[in-house]
Ligand SMILES: Nc1nc2c(c(=O)[nH]1)N=C([C@H](O)[C@H](O)COP(=O)(O)OP(=O)(O)OP(=O)(O)O)CN2
């Protein structure tokens with residue numbers, strides 16, 4: 480490492496939920512009510528490792544990310560109709576990724592970098608904030 484570079488770690492925690500949605504503006508099958516086994520990932524960035532205690536060697540304990548996710552999964556995501564539970568008029572995976580990001584941001588999750596949502600085995604979206 481030279482004086483122009485700095486350490487950086489990007490960690491992630493994966494989560495899963497089963498839920499239904501429909502994209503009412505869609506011109507194909509996604510307009511119909513249907514469900515997915517959704518897979519998500521929350522990405523957290525950090526530039527220093529904790530040096531003492533039980534979280535030594537980590538930028539953040541994966542369990543701390545999970546703690547932020549648990550109420551969202553329990554109260555809005557798992558086995559819900561996402562059009563209703565999230566209040567999103569058109570819950571595409573782009574919209575759901577942003578919705579989860581904003582909830583985690585509002586709950587004060589430090590270092591939050593991105594939220595990724597996979598809707599099927601072959602499709603998904605990642606939301607992140609690009610600072611100008
Ligand atoms: N950009 C987006 N496109 C689509 C979304 C979305 O959220 N963002 N959502 C859908 C549907 O909800 C659909 O359930 C998923 O689409 P798709 O990947 O086309 O699903 P398939 O099972 O048909 O995928 P194959 O791998 O092609 O069988 C549509 N588009």
Ligand SMILES: [Zn+2]
Nearest residue numbers: 509513515598
């Ligand atoms: Zn879908």
